[in-house]
Amino acid sequence: MxxxxxxxxxxxxxxxxxxxxxxxxxxxxxxxxxxxxxxxxxxxxxxxxxxxxxxxxxxxxxxxxxxxxxxxLLDDPEWLFDLTFLTDLTKKLNHLNRELQGKDMTIAHVVSAVNAFKAKKNIFAAQVKRKKFCIFRLCRQC
Structure with a gap:
């Protein structure tokens, strides 16, 4: 950043x-x-x-x-890949943040959204280990 x-x-x-x-x-x-x-x-x-x-x-x-x-630095492929990964991951965290906001949110909705993100996090980690980036759009393009 x-x-x-x-x-x-x-x-x-x-x-x-x-x-x-x-x-x-x-x-x-x-x-x-x-x-x-x-x-x-x-x-x-x-x-x-x-x-x-x-x-x-x-x-x-x-x-x-x-x-x-x-x-x-803007031509360094390793740095660019790290930047795309950071961009994709931050986008996913912002999506979670938006899910947790709102007047009609109950604790059940919050817990459900957090648990869903935890499950997704495990999928993200597994895909990164296998060097599969289908979930990370910018990484896939990079």
């Missing part, structure tokens, strides 16, 4: 760089016209930040290279 935050802050913390990156995204017809300025991300929003970073990875790399900044 630290390199992602560092790269985002490098782009977003300086007004000129942020404006230039926004222009690059507009020129390349990016889905996101801008990054969110990140100082301290709560863990619940990290999944969205990671997903956005993954979607913009090639554009971020292109921008960093145009600024003559070190983008070697």
């Amino acid at each position: 630290t390199p992602v935050v560092r790269n985002m802050n490098s782009i977003c913390s300086k007004v000129k760089q942020r404006r230039m990156f926004k222009m690059l995204l507009d020129k390349l017809s990016g889905e996101y016209g801008d990054f969110l300025l990140h100082i301290e991300i709560r863990w619940l929003s990290r999944g969205k930040i990671l997903q956005r970073f993954m979607l913009l990875l090639s554009k971020i790399k292109q921008f960093m290279l145009s600024k003559k900044e070190d983008a070697s």
Whole structure:
């Protein structure tokens, strides 16, 4: 997560760089016209930040290279795989978090959701050991 935050802050913390990156995204017809300025991300929003970073990875790399900044980490296959795994796993944790919220939630619903996630966690672990990533969409693509 630290390199992602560092790269985002490098782009977003300086007004000129942020404006230039926004222009690059507009020129390349990016889905996101801008990054969110990140100082301290709560863990619940990290999944969205990671997903956005993954979607913009090639554009971020292109921008960093145009600024003559070190983008070697963004080409490292091992780091990229770890990042995709973290992104997929955080997405699953955020889904569990959403399941546990709501006015009509009873303790039975909460216990059921937590137990279901525990069972899924065992399946996740077994698949990772076998290097099967059908549950992890970004890992499978990576």
